[in-house]
Amino acid sequence: MLLMTIRRDLLLTFRHPADVLNPVFFFILVVALFPIGISPSAEVLQTIAPGVLWVAALLATLLSMEVMFRSDNDDGSLEQMAVSMQPFILLISGKIITHWIMSGLPLVLLSPVLAVMLALNESAIQGVVISLMLGTPTLSLLGAIGAGLTVGLKKGGVLIALLILPLYVPVLILGTTLIQTAALGGDYTAHMLWLGAILALSAGVAPIATGAGVRISLSH
Amino acid sequence: MPYSGKLRALYYLGIHTVWKWFHLLGAPKSFFEISGKLLPWFGVAAGLTITVGIVWGLAFAPQDYQQGNAMRIMYMHVPSSILAQSSYMLMATAGAVFLIWRIKLADIALQCAAPIGASITVLALATGSVWGKPMWGTWWVWDARLTSTLVLLFLFIGVMALRSAMENREASGRATAVLAVVGVINLPIIKFSVEWWNTLHQSSSFSLTEKPAMPAEMWVPLLVMVIGFYLFFFTVWMMRIRIEILQRENRTEWVRQLVSEKVSDAV
Numbered sequence: 053m054l055l056m057t058i059r060r061d062l063l064l065t066f067r068h069p070a071d072v073l074n075p076v077f078f079f080i081l082v083v084a085l086f087p088i089g090i091s092p093s094a095e096v097l098q099t100i101a102p103g104v105l106w107v108a109a110l111l112a113t114l115l116s117m118e119v120m121f122r123s124d125n126d127d128g129s130l131e132q133m134a135v136s137m138q139p140f141i142l143l144i145s146g147k148i149i150t151h152w153i154m155s156g157l158p159l160v161l162l163s164p165v166l167a168v169m170l171a172l173n174e175s176a177i178q179g180v181v182i183s184l185m186l187g188t189p190t191l192s193l194l195g196a197i198g199a200g201l202t203v204g205l206k207k208g209g210v211l212i213a214l215l216i217l218p219l220y221v222p223v224l225i226l227g228t229t230l231i232q233t234a235a236l237g238g239d240y241t242a243h244m245l246w247l248g249a250i251l252a253l254s255a256g257v258a259p260i261a262t263g264a265g266v267r268i269s270l271s272h
Numbered sequence: 273m274p275y276s277g278k279l280r281a282l283y284y285l286g287i288h289t290v291w292k293w294f295h296l297l298g299a300p301k302s303f304f305e306i307s308g309k310l311l312p313w314f315g316v317a318a319g320l321t322i323t324v325g326i327v328w329g330l331a332f333a334p335q336d337y338q339q340g341n342a343m344r345i346m347y348m349h350v351p352s353s354i355l356a357q358s359s360y361m362l363m364a365t366a367g368a369v370f371l372i373w374r375i376k377l378a379d380i381a382l383q384c385a386a387p388i389g390a391s392i393t394v395l396a397l398a399t400g401s402v403w404g405k406p407m408w409g410t411w412w413v414w415d416a417r418l419t420s421t422l423v424l425l426f427l428f429i430g431v432m433a434l435r436s437a438m439e440n441r442e443a444s445g446r447a448t449a450v451l452a453v454v455g456v457i458n459l460p461i462i463k464f465s466v467e468w469w470n471t472l473h474q475s476s477s478f479s480l481t482e483k484p485a486m487p488a489e490m491w492v493p494l495l496v497m498v499i500g501f502y503l504f505f506f507t508v509w510m511m512r513i514r515i516e517i518l519q520r521e522n523r524t525e526w527v528r529q530l531v532s533e534k535v536s537d538a539v
Contacts, residue, residue: 197454201447205437214433215451218426219458222465229469250461261454264371268447272440 053138057146058153064123065154071119072154079112079159083166094171101170102231105180109159109188110220114213116155117195120147121203121266130203131270144266145259148196156188172235179234183227186247193251193258194219200265222250298375300517301526307510314507321500328493336490342406349399350494351501353421356396357459359389359505360424363431364456367449377513379445380520382452383435384512388505390428397421416467423462427455441520 065072086104087097124130133143163184167177198216202208230243296302329347336343363385370378400418401411412418431448438444521527 197450201434201451202437207437211433211437214426215430218423218430218462219455221423222458222461225465225469246465253457253461257454257457261450264450265447268443268450272438272443 053142054146054149057143058150061147061150062153065150071116072158075112075116075155076158076162078115079108080162080166082108082111083170087170097171098173098176098235101167101172101176102180102228102235104170105163105166105184105231106187106224106227109163109184110191110217110224112159113155113188113191113195114216115209116151117199117212117216118202118209120151120196120199122208125203125270130266134267134270140263140267141259144196144200144263148192148259148262151196152189152192156184156192159188160184172231175237176231176235179231179240182234182240182244183230183247186244186251187223187227190223190247190251190254191220193254194223196262197258197265200262201269203266203269205269223247226250298373298377300377300380300521301524303377304514304517307514311507311510311514314503314510318500318503318507321496321503325493325497325500329497332489333493334487334489339407342403345399345403347494347497349396349403351498352392352396352399353417354498355501355505356389356393356421356424358502359385359392360427360452360459361456363389364452367452370445370449371453376520377517379449380513380516381509382431382449383445384509384516386428386431386435386448388508388512390425390432392501392505393421393425393428397425416463416469419469420463420466423466424459427459430455 083104086100090096090100121130124133134140160181163180164177167180172180195212195216197219198212199208201215202211205211226243226247230240230247233240233243297306325347330344333344333347335341363382366378366381366385369375370382397418400421404413404418405411431452434451435444435448438447518527518530
């Protein structure tokens, strides 16, 4: 069931590649704006790079959040899924996993390139990849709650950001401090464990909350 | 058997009484009547304690040997900071009650708590920055507690924004309840992570469980202020809930009757 949802959603997104590609380009663009806007010197870039990468990742994830349920809601298939005999949480989890594959994973894969462009050293680049790998699934999970609560609202986009960005604060802090620690050659196991713990907690809570949110939104 | 017959009877009686009260208070009409009787008492008590606390704290309590008179803003800052967090907890509790038991009043309570909580949070931030200027030399620092209070404010704003974005009242009530509960799960994580990130704030010198790290002449007026703020919160909360009840139930018989009575009284 889970795998079937993922397959279906992946197939659907591959047929509309812009939905996936746009947030990725947005990520690159935002990251590129900082050296242009602040300073191209390597020293400055090194200090701001962890925050820049993470904030850009947060915004890119939020940007792609709105499409998570939109098309299924528009053509009514979301409603059919909600009333079907299948466990709704599995369907929701499948959608969240697909969202991460389509929006989180490309960021993780792209991040080393951008980290090099921001003059980070080798251990910091490792930190970037590890922190995004552990953190972006949490972003998709928490974002899904916002997407679920705002399904069918016309002005969903800004609202999702308002609802969800405060919840991203711990991930942002842990992710950036992990990279900073890694840049100094320190041991970042604790950060990794905390990011993993938050991921485990949100993996448990978010699908339930998202399912409840979608059902509420569908009920009117 | 773990329980004797008498104990079990007592247990069921207790549960029964609790549920009876729960349902009684959960019904908008009976809440309106009960709160109408309680409201003046709460209002008077809030006014009295805040007046006593303010005069005591600002005029009679001793100065701090280090911070001088500037520390007197503590009598506004500490109560508002404590209340800001508890009002989110209260709001989320109302949300959980609404999601579990579908009690209409809990939804009303949630909607009414959000703006009050947001204002109290703004007050905590404002008084904190006024205190920060003479002590730390700046209006704002990105310190753990300030930051987590700021995030708390955004959580309140999120609840209010979601509420106003959804037109259907039933759906928006449940959606905000879900959001409030998710926020309350996140709140300790946010607090922890922010504290880990950066802390400059003086540690809390006032808590329920430990002996206060200040003389009685200082913490007694502070305690009076904290109690006063809670009373104030409950007073305003009740007033808002009453108004919301009247608006939502404006088609029911008892509200019409109430209004016609008031009108005839006025005439």
